[in-house]
Amino acid sequence: MAKRGRAAGRSGADKAAGVVEIPKGSRPEGPVEGIYYIDTGDCELIADQDNSTGWLLRINGVMSSHIDLADPLFLDFEYMRWISALVESRWPPESRPKLRALHLGGGACSLARYFHAAYPDARQVVVELDGKLAEYVRGWFDLPKAPLLRLRVGEAREVTESLTPQTRDLIIRDVFAGSLTPRPLSTLDFNRHIQRVLAPGGMYVVNSGDAPDLKNAREDAATIAAAFRHTVIIADPAMLKGRRYGNMIIAGSDVPFDDDPGLARRLLGGAVPAHIWDDARVRAFAAGAPVRRDPKTVDPASPAAP
CATH class of the missing domain: 3.40.50.150 (Vaccinia Virus protein VP39)
Incomplete structure (x- = not known):
């Protein structure tokens, strides 16, 4: 559900061409563009085409994060x-x-x-x-x-x-x-x-x-x-x-x-x-929206309600 802050321009998130799948079990030091196996599926690391030090992270098909390696105070989302x-x-x-x-x-x-x-x-x-x-x-x-x-x-x-x-x-x-x-x-x-x-x-x-x-x-x-x-x-x-x-x-x-x-x-x-x-x-x-609660648990040893 992440929305980037830029008003215009096609970003690296829209360009999947040329991404290389990384074999399971390998982990390069430093960011390298590619698709990586993770415990819950896969993630894709994408170079930001609008920012030479920026990287985007997509997790299981959903855009998740942006990092600027040169400026931690820059938040793209x-x-x-x-x-x-x-x-x-x-x-x-x-x-x-x-x-x-x-x-x-x-x-x-x-x-x-x-x-x-x-x-x-x-x-x-x-x-x-x-x-x-x-x-x-x-x-x-x-x-x-x-x-x-x-x-x-x-x-x-x-x-x-x-x-x-x-x-x-x-x-x-x-x-x-x-x-x-x-x-x-x-x-x-x-x-x-x-x-x-x-x-x-x-x-x-x-x-x-x-x-x-x-x-x-x-x-x-x-x-x-x-x-x-x-x-x-x-x-x-x-x-x-x-x-x-x-x-x-x-x-x-x-x-x-x-x-x-x-x-x-x-x-x-x-x-x-x-x-x-x-x-x-x-x-x-x-107003009028339900307050979410945990589901009630039933003790299997308890007698059934009449």
């Missing part, structure tokens, strides 16, 4: 720019906060690289389900080493449930199976685990992909609003009006989001201008 703007509104980089961030969903670790450059004192963990993909990404993109950035192979919910309470300031959910986030990572029950792991004043940010009917985004918003006292949504006007497929950023916190004119201007100034909705508009948008 607009939704990632929206996330970084929201985070920096709460934690200005010039104050050098020791941000503790958890990324659920790895891809090429674009945001983790960005936050490492913006917050040199940050400690980050990226949870990636696919161990082979994590190995490739670590080799291709020269990521910061532990403890600044750790890649943890595992299922996002299991890892989150295992974490110590109040040990993260920022949690970002950017996990997709096809066009949607797996349901276990979108329920109120999972949001309660997120709440437990977040420190006071922390922020939970999700990338919610959706179709024009906005059914998934409304349910995501309703579920996050049921868990957190304060919410915001960031998206471009066409997405908010249900006119296209795309990405919507939804965030929750136990403290209010600042009414920051600078944030609003930054969002409007991008290649894909975005609006930010406050808590009241988020709850109005989500």
Whole structure:
């Protein structure tokens, strides 16, 4: 569901010609264009034809990430720019906060690289389900080493449930199976685990992909609003009006989001201008949508209901 930030121009993502399939088990050091076997299928590494130091990563046919090897502060995907703007509104980089961030969903670790450059004192963990993909990404993109950035192979919910309470300031959910986030990572029950792991004043940010009917985004918003006292949504006007497929950023916190004119201007100034909705508009948008819950489990030893 990733949408690139450039307004025009044919990118390397559209040019599959000449890609060479890499034999299973090989891992070149540094990025080499090609198709690679990973644990969950395959990924394709594509040189960005518009940027000599840029690379695109497609996972199982879906565009996932962009990396600029020369500039970690360059984010090509607009939704990632929206996330970084929201985070920096709460934690200005010039104050050098020791941000503790958890990324659920790895891809090429674009945001983790960005936050490492913006917050040199940050400690980050990226949870990636696919161990082979994590190995490739670590080799291709020269990521910061532990403890600044750790890649943890595992299922996002299991890892989150295992974490110590109040040990993260920022949690970002950017996990997709096809066009949607797996349901276990979108329920109120999972949001309660997120709440437990977040420190006071922390922020939970999700990338919610959706179709024009906005059914998934409304349910995501309703579920996050049921868990957190304060919410915001960031998206471009066409997405908010249900006119296209795309990405919507939804965030929750136990403290209010600042009414920051600078944030609003930054969002409007991008290649894909975005609006930010406050808590009241988020709850109005989500009104009537069901709050997702984990399925109820039945103890096989329990007697059947009459």
